[in-house]
Amino acid sequence: MPLRLTKTRLLGVAALAALVAGALPAVTAAATSSPTITKDLFGTMPDGTKVWRYTLSDSAIRVKIITYGGIVQQLDAPDRHGHRANVVLGFPKLDDYVAKNNPGPYFGALIGRYGNRIAKGTFTLDGTTYHLPLNNNGNTLHGGPKGFDTKVWTATEVKSKNAVGVRLEYTSPDGDMNYPGTLKTAVTYTLSGKSLRLDYRATTDKATIVNLTNHSYFNLAGEGSGGIYDHRLRLNASRYTPVDSTLIPTGQLAPVAGTPMDFTKATPIGARIRDGFQQLAYGQGYDHNWVLNGSGFRLAAEVGEPTSGRVLKIYTDQPGIQFYSGNFLDGTLYGTSGRQYRQGDGFALETQHFPDSPNHSNFPSTVLRPGQTYRTSTVWSFSAR
Numbered sequence: 001m002p003l004r005l006t007k008t009r010l011l012g013v014a015a016l017a018a019l020v021a022g023a024l025p026a027v028t029a030a031a032t033s034s035p036t037i038t039k040d041l042f043g044t045m046p047d048g049t050k051v052w053r054y055t056l057s058d059s060a061i062r063v064k065i066i067t068y069g070g071i072v073q074q075l076d077a078p079d080r081h082g083h084r085a086n087v088v089l090g091f092p093k094l095d096d097y098v099a100k101n102n103p104g105p106y107f108g109a110l111i112g113r114y115g116n117r118i119a120k121g122t123f124t125l126d127g128t129t130y131h132l133p134l135n136n137n138g139n140t141l142h143g144g145p146k147g148f149d150t151k152v153w154t155a156t157e158v159k160s161k162n163a164v165g166v167r168l169e170y171t172s173p174d175g176d177m178n179y180p181g182t183l184k185t186a187v188t189y190t191l192s193g194k195s196l197r198l199d200y201r202a203t204t205d206k207a208t209i210v211n212l213t214n215h216s217y218f219n220l221a222g223e224g225s226g227g228i229y230d231h232r233l234r235l236n237a238s239r240y241t242p243v244d245s246t247l248i249p250t251g252q253l254a255p256v257a258g259t260p261m262d263f264t265k266a267t268p269i270g271a272r273i274r275d276g277f278q279q280l281a282y283g284q285g286y287d288h289n290w291v292l293n294g295s296g297f298r299l300a301a302e303v304g305e306p307t308s309g310r311v312l313k314i315y316t317d318q319p320g321i322q323f324y325s326g327n328f329l330d331g332t333l334y335g336t337s338g339r340q341y342r343q344g345d346g347f348a349l350e351t352q353h354f355p356d357s358p359n360h361s362n363f364p365s366t367v368l369r370p371g372q373t374y375r376t377s378t379v380w381s382f383s384a385r
């Protein structure tokens with residue numbers, strides 16, 4: 001299956017805006033408020049490059065994005081009483097991101113060129129075999145050791161009547177981490193009402209593979225407040241892609257029915273996490289790709305936190321979503337507010353093509369060719385009940 005091409009995706013983005021406006025009546029109220037964007041210096045890279053932090057604010061939501069890794073550094077969302085809390089895990093300073101985020105948790109970062117794993121870092125495209133640097137148990141994870149999460153992106157502010165955004169651009173040279181082709185990449189974060197939209201675009205000058213995502217960890221009770229096992233998760237997915245002991249997909253699309261992987265009805269994340277299911281033992285918890293039902297732009301996931309009432313809904317046009325329950329957080333990192341992060345203190349929901357797709361002909365293709373435009377969009381919508 002070819003990646004989505006320009007005309008169809010343009011329609012998709014228009015439909016997306018309509019869908020989100022329709023799904024969230026509160027968003028329309030934002031038409032009367034004026035979203036704002038400000039910028040401050042977040043830090044300086046060892047080579048002297050300045051890293052900027054953009055703050056996008058609307059009446060309810062405030063999100064801070066840094067040009068290093070395109071990282072969502074902070075995201076404040078209201079609870080059912082209107083009290084805001086920062087619902088994403090992160091660090092307070094640039095030095096922490098540079099020193100601890102990779103290798104490490106990839107808090108909030110844009111991931112490229114290939115989200116999740118490629119078995120043995122090897123794939124064959126048009127008869128040529130490519131070997132990527134290995135950085136995860138003999139496999140390549142999240143693009144390789146110097147992925148897009150480690151780059152300083154060029155930022156441009158985007159403003160319209162009801163939305164503010166920041167467009168981030170990065171050109172990955174031919175041969176970067178051994179991937180073929182010059183990949184021109186743009187990711188735009190747009191805040192409108194209570195929704196943050198992520199639009200990804202890329203073009204290449206040689207056939208290549210691409211699978212971009214964002215690696216934010218959420219805790220809807222507030223970053224640093226403890227575990228997320230009581231959050232209730234619903235996934236719009238009847239199947240998932242089982243993995244081997246190194247978290248590489250076996251190639252099967254297995255039904256979730258009758259297993260702890262079944263989130264078709266809202267279920268606390270922790271309810272079955274220690275059930276002794278082999279797949280959960282491999283990842284020390286949930287760390288799998290779910291095969292989203294349907295196609296086109298649609299609801300992928302809904303998470304609710306019972307105490308605060310905060311709800312996150314994720315919409316995407318992607319075929320899969322990685323649900324990772326923060327299993328490898330081990331207490332060694334201290335986050336934005338100085339509190340220790342332990343196992344299960346945040347969860348990630350990464351919209352994506354399936355891991356290791358280049359090595360599975362039955363998975364949707366991640367090949368991008370010259371003349372095509374890679375286009376995908378994801379929306380995070382916040383509410384409270």
Ligand code: BGC
Pocket residue numbers: 104105106116247287288322324328348350
């Ligand atoms: C992966 C995990 C990994 C985490 C942080 C997730 O997307 O599936 O296995 O530990 O990212 O790198």
